[in-house]
Amino acid sequence: MQQLRRLGTGIGWRPEIAEAVERMPGIDWVEAVAENVCPGHVPESLLRLRERGVTVVPHGVSLGLGGADRPDAPRLTALAERAEALGSPLVTEHIAFVRAGGPLTASPLLEAGHLLPVPRTRDALDVLCANVRAAQAALPVPLAVENIAALISWPGEEMTEGQFLYDLADRTGVHLLIDVANLHTNHVNRGEDPSKALDELPVEAIAYVHVAGGFERDGVWHDSHAHPVPEPVLGILADLASRVAPPGVLLERDENFPEPAELERELAAIRRTVTRARARATVGAGTRGGVTYAPTPPKAITGDGVVPDPGTAGRPEHAAAAPVEVPTGAEDAARQRLALAQAALLSALVAGTPAPEGFDRVRLGVQARALAAKRADVVAKVAPELPEILAEVYRPAFLAYAQGHPMSGGYRRDALDFAEHLLLAGLPESAETRLLREWWLERSGPAPLSRRPGARLVRATRRVLLGR
Numbered sequence: 001m002q003q004l005r006r007l008g009t010g011i012g013w014r015p016e017i018a019e020a021v022e023r024m025p026g027i028d029w030v031e032a033v034a035e036n037v038c039p040g041h042v043p044e045s046l047l048r049l050r051e052r053g054v055t056v057v058p059h060g061v062s063l064g065l066g067g068a069d070r071p072d073a074p075r076l077t078a079l080a081e082r083a084e085a086l087g088s089p090l091v092t093e094h095i096a097f098v099r100a101g102g103p104l105t106a107s108p109l110l111e112a113g114h115l116l117p118v119p120r121t122r123d124a125l126d127v128l129c130a131n132v133r134a135a136q137a138a139l140p141v142p143l144a145v146e147n148i149a150a151l152i153s154w155p156g157e158e159m160t161e162g163q164f165l166y167d168l169a170d171r172t173g174v175h176l177l178i179d180v181a182n183l184h185t186n187h188v189n190r191g192e193d194p195s196k197a198l199d200e201l202p203v204e205a206i207a208y209v210h211v212a213g214g215f216e217r218d219g220v221w222h223d224s225h226a227h228p229v230p231e232p233v234l235g236i237l238a239d240l241a242s243r244v245a246p247p248g249v250l251l252e253r254d255e256n257f258p259e260p261a262e263l264e265r266e267l268a269a270i271r272r273t274v275t276r277a278r279a280r281a282t283v284g285a286g287t288r289g290g291v292t293y294a295p296t297p298p299k300a301i302t303g304d305g306v307v308p309d310p311g312t313a314g315r316p317e318h319a320a321a322a323p324v325e326v327p328t329g330a331e332d333a334a335r336q337r338l339a340l341a342q343a344a345l346l347s348a349l350v351a352g353t354p355a356p357e358g359f360d361r362v363r364l365g366v367q368a369r370a371l372a373a374k375r376a377d378v379v380a381k382v383a384p385e386l387p388e389i390l391a392e393v394y395r396p397a398f399l400a401y402a403q404g405h406p407m408s409g410g411y412r413r414d415a416l417d418f419a420e421h422l423l424l425a426g427l428p429e430s431a432e433t434r435l436l437r438e439w440w441l442e443r444s445g446p447a448p449l450s451r452r453p454g455a456r457l458v459r460a461t462r463r464v465l466l467g468r
Contacts, residue, residue: 011031017260029054063079064098069335098113111407121159183197184230206246349364376394401418
């Protein structure tokens with residue numbers, strides 16, 4: 001496993017807070033959503049930060065390494081280009097699936113529009129390891145993968161989260177991005193013990209740590225990235241820092257941005273938490289959930305991956321001592337089984353099909369509503385004209401649309417399909433309807449408008465269909 005540089009304390013760079021981030025004291029590095037950065041047009045703010053020596057790490061959200069399909073080559077190329085454009089020491093992605101269906105299941109390809117958990121099974125682990133190796137081979141810098149937050153649990157899981165991550169790192173040598181807010185989310189939503197997960201993790205594989213806020217509603221924790229970091233999340237960060245000095249810690253905030261001073265106070269709280277935990281660790285004891293303990297001894301690292309020292313506390317009993325190669329035929333069969341399972345789950349979440357056997361139907365409903373709300377929020381950002389045109393009608397209309405119209409081509413396509421759906425539904429003629437029609441016509445045809453007869457005929461047909 002390649003040694004990574006220490007990053008320090010950072011914050012998620014977002015356009016809405018770009019100027020504030022540039023002025024914040026003590027920012028050693030930033031993380032930018034990879035899909036929001038164009039290699040040929042890197043935002044000036046990121047360029048200025050780089051010139052000052054601030055490290056920029058691209059954080060991918062759409063690769064879907066936990067999906068049944070092999071990683072998409074163009075997406076891998078795009079991620080590699082962003083790493084090179086930003087001069088990054090590593091890139092990160094998620095242990096999640098974001099789409100399902102397609103050729104492996106002979107069914108329509110569905111997009112989740114969000115990160116969904118993979119089952120902690122041998123099949124899923126074999127597929128994930130193969131996908132991670134493919135990504136590592138295609139990227140110019142090391143890869144780190146992140147544990148995600150989940151509202152739902154897969155039936156019949158064979159491993160805990162810590163065991164699953166341990167084997168993944170052991171078999172591939174991949175680094176880990178540990179999100180302590182996601183460990184808290186899974187504690188509330190799935191009853192999983194964050195301390196036990198940390199016991200089982202190969203902490204020496206950690207590249208850096210995410211810290212974020214959320215909120216609880218009706219017993220469900222929503223990892224919103226739009227609220228202050230709560231004390232329980234800082235407690236898990238302290239637990240982790242008492243075991244290992246995190247190479248980097250980053251505050252994530254995606255929306256509902258407070259004043260810069262509030263973000264700086266959160267960063268200060270994160271620094272204090274790590275510093276105090278490390279100070280306790282150096283004197284031979286720390287605290288895990290109020291219990292005094294001896295720090296977990298470090299594990300050895302070899303060129304083949306992470307190998308636990310004999311007698312290391314918390315070692316998963318099943319952990320392999322060397323990378324495991326899965327025969328191609330067995331891998332293909334695992335992909336097929338995983339594809340069918342993920343397609344059935346995603347179809348229930350976004351297309352209203354029956355819940356697969358073994359899933360909690362109430363939680364599936366919560367997850368389905370969360371996915372629809374996420375779609376509405378992102379479409380409003382991608383196409384801000386739509387909520388401006390539709391005003392208070394936008395959100396309820398989109399949520400009703402989402403119930404029977406799964407996303408299949410990304411958020412920009414989703415915005416166009418939603419507008420087309422409204423227009424074809426026969427809205428009463430009004431100023432808003434005319435604005436919506438103009439918006440759709442401008443964006444759904446060729447740009448600039450072609451004068452070729454065929455293109456003119458298509459435009460005329462669209463106008464007739466839309467009642468113009």
